[in-house]
Amino acid sequence: MKTLLILGTGTDQVEGIIEAKKLGLYTIGLDWNEKSEGAGIVDEFYKVNVKDLKDVAQFLDFYSKPIHGVIAFGVDIPDVLAFAAEKLNCYFQLDFEKAKLSKNKYEAKKLLSENGVKVPPFAPVFSLEDIVLFAEKHGYPVVLKPVDNSGSRGVLLIEEDTNINWAFEHSSRFVRDRSLKPFLMVEKFISGRQLSTESIIIDGRLFTVGLSDRNYELLKETKPFIVENGGDLPPRLTTPFKGYDDLIAAVDQELSKAVKAFSSGNGTIKGDIVIDEDGNVWIIEVAFRLSGGLFSTIEIPKNTGINFIRKAIEIQLDGRCSAEDLCYRIENFVRLRYIFAEKEEGVVKSIRLPQIDNAIFKVYCKEGESISSLKIFELPKSKLLGYVVWGKTEQDMLNVERQVLEGLKIEVS
Numbered sequence: 001m002k003t004l005l006i007l008g009t010g011t012d013q014v015e016g017i018i019e020a021k022k023l024g025l026y027t028i029g030l031d032w033n034e035k036s037e038g039a040g041i042v043d044e045f046y047k048v049n050v051k052d053l054k055d056v057a058q059f060l061d062f063y064s065k066p067i068h069g070v071i072a073f074g075v076d077i078p079d080v081l082a083f084a085a086e087k088l089n090c091y092f093q094l095d096f097e098k099a100k101l102s103k104n105k106y107e108a109k110k111l112l113s114e115n116g117v118k119v120p121p122f123a124p125v126f127s128l129e130d131i132v133l134f135a136e137k138h139g140y141p142v143v144l145k146p147v148d149n150s151g152s153r154g155v156l157l158i159e160e161d162t163n164i165n166w167a168f169e170h171s172s173r174f175v176r177d178r179s180l181k182p183f184l185m186v187e188k189f190i191s192g193r194q195l196s197t198e199s200i201i202i203d204g205r206l207f208t209v210g211l212s213d214r215n216y217e218l219l220k221e222t223k224p225f226i227v228e229n230g231g232d233l234p235p236r237l238t239t240p241f242k243g244y245d246d247l248i249a250a251v252d253q254e255l256s257k258a259v260k261a262f263s264s265g266n267g268t269i270k271g272d273i274v275i276d277e278d279g280n281v282w283i284i285e286v287a288f289r290l291s292g293g294l295f296s297t298i299e300i301p302k303n304t305g306i307n308f309i310r311k312a313i314e315i316q317l318d319g320r321c322s323a324e325d326l327c328y329r330i331e332n333f334v335r336l337r338y339i340f341a342e343k344e345e346g347v348v349k350s351i352r353l354p355q356i357d358n359a360i361f362k363v364y365c366k367e368g369e370s371i372s373s374l375k376i377f378e379l380p381k382s383k384l385l386g387y388v389v390w391g392k393t394e395q396d397m398l399n400v401e402r403q404v405l406e407g408l409k410i411e412v413s
């Protein structure tokens with residue numbers, strides 16, 4: 001029996017852990033939180049902060065039984081994975097230096113741009129003036145972001161009337177390591193449709209089977225904060241793309257350059273992409289890891305029938321997976337949406353989930369919990385729940401969503 005080391009056992013990691021167990025693997029889970037949902041599911045659990053290289057190193061020194069592969073589901077720790085893989089003599093797609101670089105948005109953009117990847121114009125920010133000068137040169141709006149955080153933390157849409165003093169302060173608060181130079185950066189905001197992608201890399205070839213339109217309809221009310229509310233699969237086809245082959249080829253052209261830039265071996269790459277109205281593909285960022293949330297675990301398999309997570313686990317164990325069935329196809333229309341708290345204060349009184357076929361729920365709150373404690377960062381909205389619905393046709397999927405919204409009751413007092 002092979003052993004898989006899983007870094008992170010939170011709610012978003014549960015599906016990955018279950019998949020590993022289905023493959024007959026012996027699972028060892030690490031997380032700082034021993035009460036995390038996945039901690040009770042893995043075969044062995046150890047309390048380790050997986051974001052802390054020293055903590056993980058200490059665990060690896062102490063653990064003596066053989067480990068055949070190491071993986072993280074949606075946790076942004078490619079450097080820790082590269083380090084652990086090297087120490088365990090297991091496989092990982094990036095070497096430690098490149099993995100570390102991939103986590104710094106500024107350094108990564110420099111590398112991508114040097115390798116001909118189409119990224120938005122960008123600049124380092126050391127002072128308020130840097131933001132103003134950049135915006136005057138490239139035009140508003142621009143995006144200000146910490147170089148070393150994720151999940152939209154500290155990412156702000158800066159328009160002409162945004163208070164730059166406040167923005168600089170706010171974004172700076174989400175910098176993890178203030179000794180980085182720069183620790184903030186600014187980019188031209190590329191308007192167009194926003195896409196999430198997820199691909200498998202085998203022998204330098206890309207197999208992009210995860211494609212989702214991202215839903216930013218909340219942006220109008222949440223800006224300058226950028227709050228995404230789920231996505232839709234398959235993405236719409238807009239000109240100039242005549243079919244999914246066209247769209248995927250255009251996306252893969254840019255992603256392949258990113259794979260080369262990072263000298264990535266077999267593994268996964270996820271992309272944040274904007275397609276402007278002329279059909280140009282812009283890379284906002286890439287990450288050499290599995291997506292968080294429900295994208296790789298539920299949305300892609302429901303949309304295409306492809307067990308994406310299984311492929312990723314196979315690569316971690318064997319350095320490769322078969323690519324035969326990695327062809328984009330549409331089996332279902334899929335939608336992910338979140339339910340946010342309408343108020344900033346209050347207590348969750350009751351949660352009632354309807355029993356409906358073709359719907360999965362992910363609950364982020366508990367009965368009795370206060371809304372303010374759910375705030376992960378200074379977003380105006382706290383996420384209470386996510387739902388994924390699917391159907392053979394778009395109309396079927398919308399019918400399921402209607403039933404979900406009719407049956408779902410979250411009472412907040």
Ligand SMILES: Nc1ncnc2c1ncn2[C@@H]1O[C@H](COP(=O)(O)OP(=O)(O)O)[C@@H](O)[C@H]1O
Binds near residue numbers: 149151
């Ligand atoms: N230059 C940009 N143009 C358009 N949208 C952007 C740009 N930069 C960021 N965004 C939006 O903000 C989101 C978060 O920014 P990103 O750089 O991906 O940071 P994070 O690591 O927090 O995901 C992106 O997914 C995208 O929707």
Ligand SMILES: [Mg+2]
Binds near residue numbers: 152272285
């Ligand atoms: Mg991103």
